[in-house]
Amino acid sequence: MMHARTIIVGGGSAAMSCALQLQEGNQEFLMVTDILGGRICYSDEEKVNFGAYFVMKNYNFAKKLVQRRTWINPFSVTFHNSDNEWFNTISLHSIKRLPQLLLFYRALYEFIKHYQPYKERCQIMDQRKAMAADPYIEEMFHKPASQFIREKRFFQAANDYISKFSYACTGVDMENISALDMMNCCMGLGVPIHRFSFDRRAMETRLKGRIRYGTVTDVRRVDDGFVLKTKEGAEYSADNLVLATPATVTRQLLNLDIPLRNTCKLYVYHVNAVLKKKFLSKEMNVFPFESEIIFTAKMDDSSYLIYTRVEDEKLLGRVCSSYQIIGRKAWDKAMYVYGDAYVEQDLGQGLYVAGDHNGLGLEPTAISGVFAANQIIKRYRNW
Ligand SMILES: Cc1cc2nc3c(=O)[nH]c(=O)nc-3n(C[C@H](O)[C@H](O)[C@H](O)COP(=O)(O)OP(=O)(O)OC[C@H]3O[C@@H](n4cnc5c(N)ncnc54)[C@H](O)[C@@H]3O)c2cc1C
Structure with a gap:
């Protein structure tokens, strides 16, 4: 032995x-x-990730494990509300939402101020003690994201932008993800993120x-x-x-x-595809929780990764005019995120x-x- x-x-x-x-x-x-x-x-x-997709610039430990590649451009995203309504990161719509987006960025600034020291503490004390050391973090662990959004008064901006980014990261809605996990994902709206x-x-x-x-x-x-x-x-x-x-x-x-x-499910398809016109203009498309398609992302070689929360190849037809699957991966237990x-x-x-x-x-x-x-x-x- x-x-x-x-x-x-x-x-x-x-x-x-x-x-x-x-x-x-x-x-x-x-x-x-x-x-x-x-x-x-x-x-x-295939030069793509079938699991974790990006690292943030402030991932001081995780970035020791991987090689950072293409920067993910936050300005090259289309946010879809429904089949008939969508808008880009910079658009008249975002100008309309500017006051609430500013409230979100204020909340994000406050979050990072608490989260960075929490990460430091977690290296030397267990997460329970590290959370207990800051009531802000402890509360965020137990609070649903939806409640946090209401309290911080950026409901419409969350509906249009922030919840979609969080959904793209996890496949989970705002009622079921904690404020801590949601803001952790959404740091990617403030901190540079890269594929790896x-x-x-x-x-x-x-x-x-x-x-x-x-x-x-x-x-x-x-x-x-x-x-x-x-x-x-x-x-x-x-x-x-x-x-x-x-x-x-x-x-x-x-x-x-x-x-x-409890865990969420994620299904990843790597495809050579022609996307339908409304999904073509930007590198990424993100969707509301009602959509079983979570996001699409254009790769450096012009192939696409498409993430869904239901395992059903036919869903690809909703965003693609034509497609050929190169690779796929099912994660029936993708992340421990509910509760x-x-x-x-x-x-x-x-x-x-x-x-x-x-x-x-x-x-x-x-x-x-x-x-x-x-x-x-x-x-x-x-x-
Ligand atoms: C599709 C998807 C996209 C994601 N996107 C991102 C992202 O963009 N950014 C991000 O930060 N996070 C992302 N995540 C989350 C992130 O990947 C996970 O939180 C993280 O990788 C979990 O790491 P871990 O070491 O805890 O678990 P795992 O990576 O699951 O490692 C567990 C290990 O245990 C091994 N193992 C299991 N059972 C046994 C056994 N009986 N004996 C021996 N070995 C065993 C497994 O093979 C594996 O190596 C994503 C996750 C998924 C599924």
Whole structure:
């Protein structure tokens, strides 16, 4: 049985960030995962992402994992209200909405002022404590976005612009996404965002042969640590264990009886297509929640990514005059986003949980991995 001081299960944003942080802290570890990247699902052949689509400029941890590519131009977006009504980022419509858009940007400014220090705290304290340290953040975690929008009085601007951007990121409506997750996504309306690529080989090299591929099926606590088994028949033991698997997998592996936030579904189609005329003028089209199509985005090679919240290829006919599917990916559990159930990160005696259980997106998950690593580093520094 192979032994490591720390085993990280999973290979997504949380796991890779945990691994890099442990490496920086000169800690011995092994990563056991079935897929490196997880919901970072970049296709080398098609040069598109079938999972996470963009990184923001202020993703200080997630950007260590990926290579930033094309800037996503926020002025090249068409916002669709219905089949008959749509407007571009800069239009007479946006001038009409200017007073409410200013209210949104004021709320965003206030959000970033609280969110940046929250991210800093999350590196060294669990998210529960980090939230409790600032009542603004704690309230945003529990509050539906719709309520926040009413309180901040930018309802019409939200209806026309902000909710569509948030919907494009998550496939979730304003009643069901928290104010924290909505504003976290909508930072992309204020902070530059880029598409990215992910180089699996380069990550394997950076992690210096510390990755073992396999699906963990069994986790047991023993007197002096943990024993893990994989479907492929490998066994590992460790003093510390970081479970950076999706929340449903973590709950099952640890046999935890805890509520989780519910997941949204996202379906991604990569197509060579001719879009219908009204979808052609800008690089991106975004839609209201009533539309099962979430967004379309033009790629550098003029192909398109089209995201839907229902798995139905026929939906593509709503935006395309003609299309040919090059690639597709179904995410039946895309993000943990519904509700405000909270998952503890430090389960004691060397057991840590990391991932997007309490906050969605590449950056919060990366930071949750850094937190687990920092706890382990601290444990041995104090020896
Ligand atoms: C379609 C889509 C678009 C998105 N767009 C964005 C975006 O533009 N920007 C953004 O910031 N976020 C985006 N997100 C969200 C973001 O991708 C996730 O929040 C984040 O990647 C989650 O990282 P994670 O490490 O927690 O989980 P994951 O990436 O899911 O990693 C979990 C890892 O565990 C492994 N694993 C699972 N079970 C086992 C097992 N039994 N044994 C061993 N290994 C196992 C998996 O293979 C995987 O490597 C998007 C998500 C989706 C699905």
